[in-house]
Amino acid sequence: MSFAAILSASRPSADSPPGLRASLHFAGQTLVEYQARQAAQAGATRIMILVSVITPAISQAVDRLSADGIAVALVRDMVSMVRDAPRDSDILLVADGAIVAQAHYENMGAGEGDALLVTDDSRASAPFERIDAGQRWAGLARISPALLFGTLDMIGDWDLALTLIRAAVQKGARRVTVPQDDLLEGRVALVESQEQADLVAQAVTAAxxxxxxxxxxxxxxxxxxxxxxxxxxxxxxxxxxxxxxxxxxxxxxxxxxxxxxxxxxxxxxxxxxxxxxxxxxxxxxxxxxxxxxxxxxxxxxxxxxxxxxxxxxxxxxxxxxxxxxxxxxxxxxxxxxxxxxxxxxxxxxxxxxxxxxxxxxxxxxxxxxxxxxxxxxxxxxxxxxxxx
Known part of the structure; x- marks a missing residue:
């Protein structure tokens, strides 16, 4: 089943002066551009980048992706999301600043219905968003059109990604657990600064x-x-x-x-x-x-x-x-x-x-x-x- 992808690109980095996590340099490009290429490689037919402000780095990343034949669009508000999101295919949701091994993209892309990539709660998974007493969201989720548009109807000014994740948890979405080795070896990480991005990029390129x-x-x-x-x-x-x-x-x-x-x-x-x-x-x-x-x-x-x-x-x-x-x-x-x-x-x-x-x-x-x-x-x- 075909799917689209939504990439979050609004959170500030921990650097000084702060920029966007999505604009951090990663593997020869911006982090959000790398995420988009991962989603496209996994089979995403359309990429939507959810932004609060369009920066030159984000705009140039979109130009490079488009030049490589990847269908990508910038979305700034919920009205645009409702208009642009496909109503007949699932959505692959990617967390802001998340670096996830390509194998997990392929696994989430191959499934159907609501699913969450999760990790057991530990010191290594502390940067990720907690979803219950024992697990945290590992940065990828597959969202059905029904769940997406049902959430958009009541989202208001809330954070789209986190609201969708909470809705998926409440609905009992299927969970795919990330091995702890992936966290310890940098194959799954949440980067907040350029220093962290460089360390994770070193692990990814070595792998x-x-x-x-x-x-x-x-x-x-x-x-x-x-x-x-x-x-x-x-x-x-x-x-x-x-x-x-x-x-x-x-x-x-x-x-x-x-x-x-x-x-x-x-x-x-x-x-x-x-x-x-x-x-x-x-x-x-x-x-x-x-x-x-x-x-x-x-x-x-x-x-x-x-x-x-x-x-x-x-x-x-x-x-x-x-x-x-x-x-x-x-x-x-x-x-x-x-x-x-x-x-x-x-x-x-x-x-x-x-x-x-x-x-x-x-x-x-x-x-x-x-x-x-x-x-x-x-x-x-x-x-x-x-x-x-």
Missing amino acids: GAGQGHARGGIDHYLLGPLARLVSPALMRMQVPALQVRIAAIAMGAVALVPLELLWPVTGFCLLLVALLLSEISDRLDELALRAPPMGWFAFCAPAAALVGIVLAGGTTLAADLGVMLAIIMVADRWRRTGQARPWMIFTPASALVILIPSGVAGMLAGGLRVAMLLAIASVGAIILRRSD
């Missing part, structure tokens, strides 16, 4: 460091692990993925200079660094719950590697190898490699790993021939192992 789509070839066995190792630290330093991708493109362009000067090994090494930076950029996007780019911009750094291989070879064999690698690169990026195993996919980075030692040994022509044979075998594996 997600081993996830994400891994490409084939040496990208899977070398570049991917290195990117997963480096990207959480860059995320905590608030390094944008776009800047890393631009650095990858610049490094690829610089690498062409030594190749023109007939220094192939130096150029190949710089191209490999450029491909690593591109992989790191993809990983930063994934940690921020953004889809890595699939258009021409994503292929700029790999294209520089292909141009470098053709320049270094200077033969029709090198040109043919560049074409074959381009086909494999696009198939790998667009996840159209069928059932081919990672080691069967011969990417541009894989070719560079072969060409570097062959260049050092003064056998570049032999390296190009080996790379061409492996590229042909890779295309064959992709074709023959396509799923029905």
Whole structure:
């Protein structure tokens, strides 16, 4: 069953001077933007951000979400809520400043009817809202249209989120209990300051460091692990993925200079660094719950590697190898490699790993021939192992 989401974004932070909790920086974006991407990833078809005042940070977050194809709207009063809230689908309610692991979003999104994500009362759960003598609300709730609109009819100037939670408790909504380990390890938290947001972001990015789509070839066995190792630290330093991708493109362009000067090994090494930076950029996007780019911009750094291989070879064999690698690169990026195993996919980075030692040994022509044979075998594996 489809659902929409309501994100609360009105409470002040504990920082000085105080801002909004929703505007705290988290995983390369504002906290409310991260929440919206979590809800959209869980299946929310529409995002409503409940605000008391529209700040520049909130407005820019809405613009970025809209640019990524996420339907989002700002709601400032109950009249707008009544008008914009869907009457035929449930609502996923997210607490102001709540960071909840994606698995809980998926679980709440997959259910139906009124449900509350709760945690047992303890010192670790003290920041969350108490709902009875033994449990507290853990920041997520699934609300049916009947409960939502029945509450809106009598809400007046009360807090929407807390009023809905109290109504759900009185109605006997199903409860999903969060393990205490999630609280202790930062997978479920309520942040009130930038310092807390930074600590929770560190836990979240560390937990997600081993996830994400891994490409084939040496990208899977070398570049991917290195990117997963480096990207959480860059995320905590608030390094944008776009800047890393631009650095990858610049490094690829610089690498062409030594190749023109007939220094192939130096150029190949710089191209490999450029491909690593591109992989790191993809990983930063994934940690921020953004889809890595699939258009021409994503292929700029790999294209520089292909141009470098053709320049270094200077033969029709090198040109043919560049074409074959381009086909494999696009198939790998667009996840159209069928059932081919990672080691069967011969990417541009894989070719560079072969060409570097062959260049050092003064056998570049032999390296190009080996790379061409492996590229042909890779295309064959992709074709023959396509799923029905």
